[in-house]
Amino acid sequence: MRKLWLMLLLVAALAAAAHAAAQTVTGTIQGTATDSSGAVLPGVTITVRHVDTGQERMVVTNSTGFYTAPFVPIGRYRVAAVLSGFGTIVRENIQVGLNETQVVDFRLDPRMTSEVTVTAESPAVNTTSAEVKGSLTAEQIEDKPTLNPGTFLGLAETFTGFQENPTSGQNNPTASSGSSINFNGTGTRGATFQINGVNNDDSSENQHRQGAAISTIQEFQVLKNSYSAEFGRGDGAVVLVQTKAGTNLFHGDLYVYRQDSDLNSKSFFSTGAPKPSNQRTEYGLTIGFPIVHNRLFAFLAGDETSNNGKNTYTRDIFLPSELAAPRLTRGNDTPENRAFIDSFLKRFPSTLISNDPRSNRTFTGQLPFDFPDNDYSGRFDWSVRPGHDTLVTRVQRTHQIRSPEDVIIGEQALQNNRQKNLGVTWTRVFSNHTVGEFRYGLGLRSTNVDIAAGNDTPIIRFPIVVATSTVGNAVNSSTTSVRCWDDATH
Incomplete structure (x- = not known):
């Protein structure tokens, strides 16, 4: 029994990972195909075509009438649904954005004998992600x-x-x-x-x-x-x-x-x-x-x-009085220390005069x-x-x-x-x-x-x-x- 539960947990984790992966940094087109009465239609061929590059991908609806085309480049798409005996429906102007899922549903009617084109409008509310x-x-x-x-x-x-x-x-x-x-x-x-x-x-x-x-x-x-x-x-x-x-x-x-x-x-x-x-x-x-x-x-x-x-x-600069003052205590007054202090002071310009009202030692x-x-x-x-x-x-x-x-x-x-x-x-x-x-x-x-x-x-x-x-x-x-x-x- 314990092994069975472990297997079930593993399958659930893999399923969750697969679902999470659908939310990517490209885009996804998905939807459901039904007939005029609302019954789901398996076996519908869905063709997703990127308008600007001509790249296509074909998928088929499953037993619940659902299809998905993940990892599609962002851009404008033309999506067509075809099933023998039902004619063809084309949805145009499907705009897929970054990290976005567009839901494109189809309702096919057996009375249709020619291609029907529908210009889509982007939904105002995203119903596929809580991001x-x-x-x-x-x-x-x-x-x-x-x-x-x-x-x-x-x-x-x-x-x-x-x-x-x-x-x-x-x-x-x-x-x-x-x-x-x-x-x-x-x-x-x-x-x-x-x-x-x-x-x-x-x-x-x-x-x-x-x-x-x-x-x-x-x-x-x-x-x-x-x-x-x-x-x-x-x-x-x-x-x-x-x-x-x-x-x-x-x-x-x-x-x-x-x-x-x-x-x-x-x-x-x-x-x-x-x-x-x-x-x-x-x-x-x-x-x-x-x-x-x-x-x-x-x-x-x-x-x-x-x-x-x-x-x-x-x-901030040294004041003239500071440059003229004794620099070392008697115990530290050595030629080496004097040379070090002199090299330090030479790094600062001696010609600058304080001109900043915030301090008498500041130059701007x-x-x-x-x-x-x-x-x-x-x-x-x-x-x-x-x-x-x-x-x-x-x-x-x-x-x-x-x-x-x-x-x-x-x-x-x-x-x-x-x-x-x-x-x-x-x-x-x-x-x-x-x-x-x-x-x-x-x-x-x-x-x-x-x-x-x-x-x-x-x-x-x-x-x-x-x-x-x-x-x-x-x-x-x-x-x-x-x-x-x-x-x-x-």
């Missing part, structure tokens, strides 16, 4: 008047439950306080990230490993509660990004975003220092196209940012900076065996340089950070009722912070001062992340 989430499509993203093109995570601020991170250093590869994603009080280190279903978490800083250019996003989604066990790593929000793909038509974007400080007024709370002058220009190109009609597609994107000018800085001024970024990505969708095997591969490479100047020797640091990502998703239809999805992700991250005066330069910090630099130790690290997933539904 609490918010989504933005590419069109909704482009229509946002306050969009910050520099970060895709800013899109999350438009959803209910979002909370500001009260600390500085969000999304920083070297000294991060976590991600800027904070929902329902769960904290900034509890979020988990995916791009095209491939993990995008940085295990060292508990934030996203790599960004995504706004122009490449087809849909952006934040799951805030009651999400599938597939996303079990995150105890907070789950951030999903689905990128654009190539289709049978050529399409793309050419864009330029520019921000110029000359168009902004000076902050009311700024000190007496003049307003700094800086400019940020982001420009890019995307293009999607077919390589083989209905079989192989590509989507390529390039995004570059020029961000330079001057920033206002505040540094301006220094140049140069922060260039670039991001290149390519996605390839291949229908290996139409209706049976599809393969999606995406590669991405990003690079950021941060080179601010500083008046204190040893505080000028050059950041040179690179991220590379490879994501592969293979979907196979084994039978009418069994579909599997395998995902592989490889993430490479190189973080380099080098001190201009030499990485062996001692670090200097003063407690209880108005301001000092935030540069810490030199950082030269590389991380490699490999993740594999295997989902199935039956």
